[in-house]
Amino acid sequence: MDLIAALRAFSRVAESGSFSAVAREMGTTQPAVSRQIAALEDYLGVRLLHRTTRSLALTEDGRDLLAHATRVLEAVEETEAAVGRGRASPGGLVRIGASVSFGRLYIAPRIGTLLDRYPDLRVELSLNDGVVDLVHDGLDMAVRVGEVPDSALVARRIGVVRRICVASREYLDRRGRPTRPADLAEHNCIVMVRRGGADWAFDGPEGPEHVHVTGRFQTDSAEAVRQVVLAGLGIALTPAWLLRDALVAGTVEELLPDWRAPLSPIHAVYPTRRYLAPRTRAVIDFLVEEFRLDPVISAYGQA
Template structure:
């Protein structure tokens, strides 16, 4: 089948023989045996030219499809069986990276001794193709970029205040009570507000905050200082709840969970080091107190 496809593609037995590293006579014998086996003439030969019959053209198109699928299957198996090695370039957000991705990288380096990692944590949208990154970890809704992505899970949020703060100001019992509290809000595109969801109910909190910050880590630090109520990722806040430092506020209300994806160039021909790292991210995701897929 491969020989016949080469003859049709190159237009002659001689050219096909050169492509396949053999001789013209062997190519001719193989095609003749194919015709005998199939009981049909695939090629019309003359001293001047070689042409493909109608049956031969149909066989050629099917053969190319089969050969392409076989090569893809072999490549996929070869890639999956290769040991991860080489440089893995990763990018993630400047906050999510140090808080979560660092742990994933550490775990990956322990199980992939032949891999080295180069990581950039930034809040800009990195063009992973043109900037040479293998994988990006992105929090939030993905733009339609033509890249491949695998959902790792979701970041779930909640409202929290310090135990000291709640001793001075009674905990709110309704969303409307938040207007009478000191709020610490993370700004989004210069706007400080919350869109809180409870099942099918939605409440927008747009009162001026006591403090507006552009960092979730800063919001956490100010909450720990007893300066107000903040909306934090649960994986960030829950350890302090366990220690008795923070307390959940209006636990049924929070922002919509934010999806987390690993983004990479192609899911069809993934480098073993990329595939292995993404698989590890999926397996470790829920270990950080987040919701897996």
């Protein structure tokens, strides 16, 4: 039995609560993972998991082993990084989570450069507009916009989001252009329900201003906001990067340039651990470097 491989399989099953999810992560089958756990139980002479058709739970021995296994696996990765193949280019699989729009526009286009730099690296990009559980979903890291209240995560700031008011030229020609935030109350506004909802905040020439907006469409998807703005449905308060191409082309206009919405940080987050795998650190360092050069999301020079 490969003890290290068995400990890895056990650790991920314990964290995710799913044999099938771990099998997908490891590119194998559910019975193969089950056999690894069974072999580990036989080797140690204890039962590690209570299994039913619908759920599984750690036994007391399983909880004890998980704590030891975590330390062992971290030590193995640390040793590999310090000796032998760890001195070469970082390698292995890094699973990255991000929102759909940000992942599509800002991470996916950079993957080729990342893989060229690290030939032994493999990347799996998981796009989801919900807040995912990194441990349960087997993610090594995620890119998140906004503050990170979860104390179980380490957060490294890698950029900022500046939100702007935008609308299509066709909508503005039809409905007129607002000249101050209060004018938004007379417009059809597109509400992002998870980003402050219908209360939009600005900092303008005369100080902070708040306006309650209304509209006939609301969503929790930035991709949907992008599409309805392009379709001329109304005004949205969106990240500056979301409609960057349409702003450059002139089909969409930025409104109220003298009023700025609060900045939001962009973080690379990963589970709290004593040791961060070199491959994951390499990806985070790469994103820091790339985002620093992009004026739309760079944290440098932003007030």
